[in-house]
């Protein structure tokens with residue numbers, strides 16, 4: 001049996017990272033490790049790691065790296081050594097990347113590839129700025145630029161639509177800025193290790209997926 005691919009997926013908010021992770025998981029039979037989902041899991045169940053994270057959150061402090069790293073590494077190390085995974089939302093800074101690197105190397109399972117979905121700012125603003133959510137069933141809708149939203153109703157249930165504060169243009173710009181600050185040093189780190197692959201992401205989901213699959217096969 002061949003070993004599974006060990007992969008990190010980077011991409012700005014609106015790059016379609018979740019969708020691509022899902023497709024890669026199915027096609028390559030990988031475990032998808034989403035840091036957001038893992039945190040929700042530990043907090044929801046009140047596990048020892050969840051309780052540790054919660055202490056900081058209750059004080060309004062950031063969860064320190066060591067707790068985040070423990071949460072992610074516990075999951076990574078629970079995967080059989082020949083099993084592949086996709087890390088999504090981790091690492092977020094050079095320290096996390098460094099600890100991950102050392103831990104994986106000590107277990108002879110280095111990362112195979114780091115995929116960076118590159119999407120232009122205008123495309124991100126377009127995608128996120130046009131995202132409206134149904135007030136009732138929460139299904140997402142896409143509204144074109146300049147289109148009037150006041151009378152727009154949900155395709156599924158007919159309820160009104162609204163835009164999350166997070167998706168308003170100024171908030172989107174801020175999210176992109178934070179993402180760039182966080183990831184730029186990480187991309188350099190992985191480029192030096194020769195595992196970074198840049199994928200142009202201003203395309204349809206299918207097209208982007210094909211580009212990733214082609215890059216992974218070569």
Ligand SMILES: [Zn+2]
Pocket residue numbers: 134135136137138139154155156157158159
């Ligand atoms: Zn609805």
